[in-house]
Amino acid sequence: MKEEIIIAGFGGQGVLSMGKILAYAGLMQGKEVSWLPAYGPEQRGGTANVTVIISDDKISSPILNTYNTAIILNQQSLDKFESKVKPGGRLIYDPYGITKAPTRTDIEVYSTAAMDKALELNAAKSFNMFILGGFLKLCPIVDIEHVMLGLKKSLPERHWNLLPQNEEAIKTGMEIISKR
Amino acid sequence: MTKEDIIKEENLVYKKPTLLNDKTMHYCPGCSHGVVHKLIAEVIEEMGLQDKAIGISPVGCAVFAYKYIDIDWQEAAHGRAPAMATAIKRLLPDRLVFTYQGDGDLAAIGTAETIHACNRGENIVVIFINNAIYGMTGGQMAPTTLEGMKTSTCPYGRDVTLNGYHLPITNLIAQLEGARYVTRQSVHTAAAVRNAKKAIRKAFENAMEPVKKGASFVEIVSTCNSGWKMSPEDANKWMTENMFKAYPIGDLKNN
Amino acid sequence: MSEEVRLMKGNEALAEAAIRCGCDGYFGYPITPQSEVMETLMKLKPWETTGMVVLQAESEVASINMVYAGAGCGKRIMTSTSSPGFSLMQEGVSYIAGADIPALVVNVMRGGPGLGTIQPSQADYFQTVKGGGHGDYKQITLAPNSVQEMADFVGLGFDLAFKYNILCVILADGLIGQMMEKVVLPPYQPRRTEEEIRKQCPWATLGRTPDRDINVITSLELEPEPMERRNIALQAKYALIEKNEVRYDEFMTDDAEYLIMAFGSAARICQKAVEVSRKQGIKVGLLRPITLFPFPYNRIKEHLSHIKGILSVEYNAGQMVEDIRLAVEGKVKVEHFGRTGGIVPTPGEVVDALKNQIIK
Numbered sequence: 075m076k077e078e079i080i081i082a083g084f085g086g087q088g089v090l091s092m093g094k095i096l097a098y099a100g101l102m103q104g105k106e107v108s109w110l111p112a113y114g115p116e117q118r119g120g121t122a123n124v125t126v127i128i129s130d131d132k133i134s135s136p137i138l139n140t141y142n143t144a145i146i147l148n149q150q151s152l153d154k155f156e157s158k159v160k161p162g163g164r165l166i167y168d169p170y171g172i173t174k175a176p177t178r179t180d181i182e183v184y185s186t187a188a189m190d191k192a193l194e195l196n197a198a199k200s201f202n203m204f205i206l207g208g209f210l211k212l213c214p215i216v217d218i219e220h221v222m223l224g225l226k227k228s229l230p231e232r233h234w235n236l237l238p239q240n241e242e243a244i245k246t247g248m249e250i251i252s253k254r
Numbered sequence: 255m256t257k258e259d260i261i262k263e264e265n266l267v268y269k270k271p272t273l274l275n276d277k278t279m280h281y282c283p284g285c286s287h288g289v290v291h292k293l294i295a296e297v298i299e300e301m302g303l304q305d306k307a308i309g310i311s312p313v314g315c316a317v318f319a320y321k322y323i324d325i326d327w328q329e330a331a332h333g334r335a336p337a338m339a340t341a342i343k344r345l346l347p348d349r350l351v352f353t354y355q356g357d358g359d360l361a362a363i364g365t366a367e368t369i370h371a372c373n374r375g376e377n378i379v380v381i382f383i384n385n386a387i388y389g390m391t392g393g394q395m396a397p398t399t400l401e402g403m404k405t406s407t408c409p410y411g412r413d414v415t416l417n418g419y420h421l422p423i424t425n426l427i428a429q430l431e432g433a434r435y436v437t438r439q440s441v442h443t444a445a446a447v448r449n450a451k452k453a454i455r456k457a458f459e460n461a462m463e464p465v466k467k468g469a470s471f472v473e474i475v476s477t478c479n480s481g482w483k484m485s486p487e488d489a490n491k492w493m494t495e496n497m498f499k500a501y502p503i504g505d506l507k508n509n
Numbered sequence: 510m511s512e513e514v515r516l517m518k519g520n521e522a523l524a525e526a527a528i529r530c531g532c533d534g535y536f537g538y539p540i541t542p543q544s545e546v547m548e549t550l551m552k553l554k555p556w557e558t559t560g561m562v563v564l565q566a567e568s569e570v571a572s573i574n575m576v577y578a579g580a581g582c583g584k585r586i587m588t589s590t591s592s593p594g595f596s597l598m599q600e601g602v603s604y605i606a607g608a609d610i611p612a613l614v615v616n617v618m619r620g621g622p623g624l625g626t627i628q629p630s631q632a633d634y635f636q637t638v639k640g641g642g643h644g645d646y647k648q649i650t651l652a653p654n655s656v657q658e659m660a661d662f663v664g665l666g667f668d669l670a671f672k673y674n675i676l677c678v679i680l681a682d683g684l685i686g687q688m689m690e691k692v693v694l695p696p697y698q699p700r701r702t703e704e705e706i707r708k709q710c711p712w713a714t715l716g717r718t719p720d721r722d723i724n725v726i727t728s729l730e731l732e733p734e735p736m737e738r739r740n741i742a743l744q745a746k747y748a749l750i751e752k753n754e755v756r757y758d759e760f761m762t763d764d765a766e767y768l769i770m771a772f773g774s775a776a777r778i779c780q781k782a783v784e785v786s787r788k789q790g791i792k793v794g795l796l797r798p799i800t801l802f803p804f805p806y807n808r809i810k811e812h813l814s815h816i817k818g819i820l821s822v823e824y825n826a827g828q829m830v831e832d833i834r835l836a837v838e839g840k841v842k843v844e845h846f847g848r849t850g851g852i853v854p855t856p857g858e859v860v861d862a863l864k865n866q867i868i869k
Contacts, residue, residue, distance in 0.1 A: 094516075094689070101516045101691055109516070109689035113542060113627070135781035136688050136774070139857040227516075305716045310578070320725045326714035328581045329727035330574070331604050337571035338578030341586070342714075344562045345534055345579050349716055367574075370567035 075130050077215045078138050080155055082123035083147025088202030091228060092145075093124035095206065098224030099216035100128035108136040121150050128215050145209060149173055166208055166251070176254075184212065186251040192243075199236075200243035207247020218244065271295040273304060273324050280318060284486025286476035287316055289441040290354075290383060293451045295323050297458055298350070306462075307350040308342055310335040314356035315389040333364025336371030339378040343461075350461055352379035358388045361397040361423040368423070375432030375468040379457040382424065382471065384501060385478035393481040397421040400500055405481070420500055424473045428506035434468030435460055436507040440475045440498075442490045450474060453505075468509070475501045513694045519659040519685040522692045523589065523615060524549035526660040527561070530667055531700040533584035534562040536575035538594060541627040542683040543617035546589040559700055569594040573601030573614070580605060580612040581726035583706040583713030585667050589615035591683070592633050593624060596641065602676060603642030606743070607728025610712075611670035613663070615679040617686040620824075620851040628851020629683035631773060634828035637680050638802045645740055647747045648676040649754065650801040652772040656690035664695055669754065671709065673746055680801060682824065684774040684853060751803040761787065762794030767867055768812060769859065770796045770833055771822040779822050782859035793863060801829070809836035818842040818867040822859055825849060842867060 079096070083089045090111050100107040111124045125141075127133050140160045146152045146167040156176050159165050164182040169175070170189035188204035203225075210221065218241075225240055273295040281287045298307050304325060311319040313332035320327035330338050335353035343351040360368050360382050371378065387405055388394040394407040400420050402411040412420070428436040435457055439450035450472075457470035475497050479489035517525070524546045527535060537547045547565060555561035562579075566572035572588045579586035590598060595616045605612055616637065620630035633641075637650050649669050651662045659681060666677040706713055714724045730736040760780050762768065771779040776797040786793045796812070798805050809819070818841050821830035827845035834843050846862035848854045854862075 097689060098516055101514070107516065107689075107691060110684065111687060113683070113687045133690075134784060135778040135856050136684070136690075137778055137853050137855055139855040305718055308582075308714050308716060317729065320723070320727065324717070324723050326717050326723055327725045327727075328578055328714055329608075329725065329729055331577075331600050334571070334574035334577075334601075337566065337574040338581075340564070340566075340571075341534065341536060341562075341575035341578040342582055344564060345582055345584050345586075346715065366567055367571055370571065 075215065077128045077143065077213060078141045079126045079128075079143045079145065080123060080138075080141045080158065081126065081145040082121065082151030082155055085120055085122040087122070087147050089122045089147065090124050092202040092206050093126045094228045095221060095224040096126050096128065096216065098227045099220040102223050103216050103220045105130060105216075106133050108133050110136045121148070123151065143209065143213060145205060147171075147205070152176060164212060166205070166212070168205065183254040184208065184251050185254055186247065188247060188250070191246060191250055195246070197239065197243060200240055203240045203243035204247035204250065207244035208251030210244065211248040211251055271299045273299050275322060275324050277321055279322060281315065282480045284477065284479040284489060285315070286385065286441050286474060287383065289447060290381065290450070290474055290476075291319065291322055293441070293447070293454050294352075294354070294381070297451065297455045298323075298325065301455070301458060301462070303350045303458070303462070306348065307352070308346070310338050310342075310351070310353040312353070312355040312359040313390075314359045316354050316356060316383065317390065319354050333359050333362070334367055335359070336364065336367040336376070336378070336380060340371050340374065340376045343376055343378050347377070348464070350379075350458060352381060352458070352461070354381045355383070356389070357382070357384045357386060357396040357398040361421050365423070369426070369430070372427050372469040372471060373430045373432040375434070375466060377461050377463070377466045378469055379461045380469065380471045381454070382473040383476050384473055385476040385481070386420070386497065387478045387481040389478045389481045393478075397423070398501075400496060422501065424471065424501070424506060427471050432468050433471055433507060434509045435470040437471070437505045438473040438475060438501055438503050440493070440503055442477070442493060446503075473501070475503065515692055515694060516689050517656060517692050518545055518687055518689050519653070519656045519681060520545035520617065520687070521549045522656045522660040522694070523663060523679075524553070525694055526663040527587060528553060528555045528559055529695045529697050530664040531559070531585055531698045532561050532587055532663070532667070533700055534564075534575075534579045534586045535588065536564050536566050536572040536579070536586070537588045538566050538569045538572050538590065540569075540591045540594045542619060542629075542686050543589050543591050543615070545686070546615070561700065569597035570600065573598035576612050576614070577601045577605050577608070577610070580610040581608065581714050583710030583715065585613075585671075585700070587613035587615065587663075589617065591617050591619045592621050592630070595633060595636065599642035602648070603644050603646065604728055605676045606642070606646035606648065607644060608726050609674045609743070610726065611667075611674050611676070613666045613670055613677050613679070615681065618680065618682045620849060626851035627683065629774065629853055630824045630849065630851060631682055631775060632825040632828070632849065633680065634801065634823065634825060637678050638804070638832070646743060647750070647802050648678050649673070649750060649803075650678045650680050652680050652799060652801050653685055654773050654776045654797065656685065656688065656692045659685060660692050660694055664698070673750055675746065675750070680773070682773050683851075754800060755803045755805050755808070756799035757805040757808055758797045758799055760795040760797070762796060762812065764792055765794030765812075765815070766792040766817050767863065768794055768796050768816050768819045769822055769863065770798070770819055770829065772798050772801060772829065774853070775822050775824055778854060778856050779859055781856035782863070785856055785860050786863060791863070791868065798829075804832050806832070806836040809833060813837065813840050816841060818844070820859075820863050820867050821845045822854065822862070823847045824853060
């Protein structure tokens with residue numbers, strides 16, 4: 075099995091760290107993984123994206139033409155990556171900040187009101203975990219146990235008290251995602 | 255009385271340090287380099303540091319310093335000696351690591367390396383021969399060339415509108431927290447030679463202290479009689495009358 | 510767990526590997542996309558564990574001269590930089606070659622010329638393989654294509670450097686430096702004692718002991734005849750390296766009618782392109798040089814009996830392709846496909862280029 079994912083949005087939305095958690099989870103589950111960010115000034119507030127591949131077999135190219143899954147968190151990323159989803163693949167997006175919804179009909183499109191939910195629950199810092207939860211519901215390529223280990227690995231120890239809150243956000247994320 | 259009666263230990267009044275070998279130096283007659291080489295060799299020998307000393311020779315007249323003093327040496331790219339000394343001292347903290355540099359090497363192309371090594375407080379010694387001219391390449395203008403002084407690249411005299419001012423880099427070094435001992439000496443008289451030797455000794459002693467307390471920087475205001483186109487005697491006179499005004503002799507800092 | 514499996518960026522893996530490989534000193538200057546190397550070292554504080562020295566220099570000019578000096582003491586010394594910094598280092602690189610001493614330099618390439626871009630590139634192939642500094646010299650050049658190789662090539666690079674008293678360059682690119690993958694870190698190897706260094710490197714300037722003559726690290730020789738003798742000795746060393754140290758990797762080349770050649774991360778993309786092409790019935794294989802100097806000229810020649818064409822895929826305007834043409838000597842078609850400016854081609858673009866430029 076192989077899952078090829080692009081996660082794209084603004085810097086600061088937790089795009090890179092969401093990818094990192096997935097990659098860690100995959101690694102700890104004994105899979106081959108690659109995590110390739112678009113690096114540079116993007117880290118400082120511009121657009122950010124990361125390609126994550128989780129596979130049972132050795133990964134050849136960490137760069138891809140097309141993806142199984144696109145997780146889209148802003149309009150620019152939607153414009154850029156909607157066409158790059160493989161036919162039959164899936165696109166997950168948060169309508170918050172999206173002005174022109176996806177139009178493709180040969181892929182499965184899901185929306186998750188993660189930002190609204192995060193604001194409602196006063197948990198804006200867990201925004202990316204709501205999104206991650208939605209993805210894991212659709213594509214359980216890694217199990218939640220390993221995701222939590224991955225989260226622990228990517229958080230500094232002083233923030234481990236936030237782990238339960240994030241786990242909660244992942245679970246809520248699984249509930250709020252819906253097919254368009 | 256025969257020759258053998260005279261050559262006896264108790265009659266010895268002067269002896270070349272054994273670390274200074276018998277190779278014929280390439281320096282011009284009257285040049286200050288030979289005297290400073292001898293002082294370095296003497297101090298290393300007196301301190302018993304033959305096995306511990308690592309010198310860095312520059313690009314400039316002293317490029318072949320390694321031919322004359324029998325210790326381990328590295329030959330630097332132009333200006334980079336303080337960076338090299340930094341690495342060696344950090345890797346081998348119990349060694350005596352010193353650079354031997356001219357004015358072009360230290361104060362023009364190597365200004366960054368000089369300032370940063372001193373500013374990091376490296377426990378090294380910088381010996382700086384300032385004769386206000388590029389000797390090896392044939393007498394071109396140096397950063398320390400005095401205003402009005404003639405060289406092959408300022409044949410009508412250093413013009414500040416064209417070339418800026420002489421650079422008193424030792425004064426800059428003295429401002430740095432990382433520089434511990436900064437002094438300016440000369441070797442044109444027996445008394446001056448004695449003082450210069452004391453300064454070199456103090457710098458080497460500093461650098462052998464196990465605790466890193468900062469860089470030691472010894473400028474030797476020197477002559478270049480061939481570059482200056484003067485007799486050795488006239489060069490010494492010109493130095494005392496002109497160079498010492500711009501570069502006054504004495505300690506700038508002694509912590 | 511006997512071996513340590515980690516998820517790391519290439520740059521981080523390289524730094525970890527340096528500590529584990531008994532490196533004595535790292536001297537560097539920050540530049541994107543490889544600043545994580547020094548950041549990782551500073552965070553790990555190896556001076557408190559293995560005794561490795563780590564220092565942020567005032568420039569790449571200073572850091573390469575620190576490498577030169579440390580190497581002159583027989584120590585295992587390295588630096589890392591990216592393209593503009595590597596240009597600044599060419600002075601020291603040439604001196605290291607001239608003085609016959611071993612050291613390791615990592616260039617995580619970015620796009621140029623000039624300040625260029627911080628995105629991945631392979632445009633420093635010529636600079637590294639043909640000699641970017643002055644004088645007749647070569648350096649062993651290793652091109653890693655994974656985070657694992659970023660870690661593995663540190664130890665290999667030091668071993669080769671000390672085997673031949675030569676500079677070894679790890680020529681990586683921003684993609685390998687910045688991506689995270691699974692990596693198995695090498696086991697800890699102690700730093701050599703001074704006694705071991707004196708034995709392995711009798712030329713090292715560690716301070717003169719009474720049992721030997723003085724040691725001098727220099728590349729200066731004013732007399733033409735001895736200078737030529739030095740050059741002849743250098744060339745003999747390079748010839749020996751060309752004989753002994755060629756390394757490459759192949760994928761599906763046995764029955765190949767066409768070859769793709771690529772190094773570093775481009776080879777990963779090309780492997781995918783080979784997989785895609787094979788599904789379409791195109792018999793293509795991948796030949797990946799691991800050493801760029803020495804270059805696998807002979808291996809290419811061996812393939813000429815059964816292939817019709819070679820596509821060289823590089824993140825540049827066509828550099829390695831010239832070496833491939835030297836090997837091929839006009840016998841089959843050799844074309845270059847590349848993107849520049851920090852753009853990395855996708856596997857699909859490579860497949861299209863293979864069809865359009867080679868197969869037609």
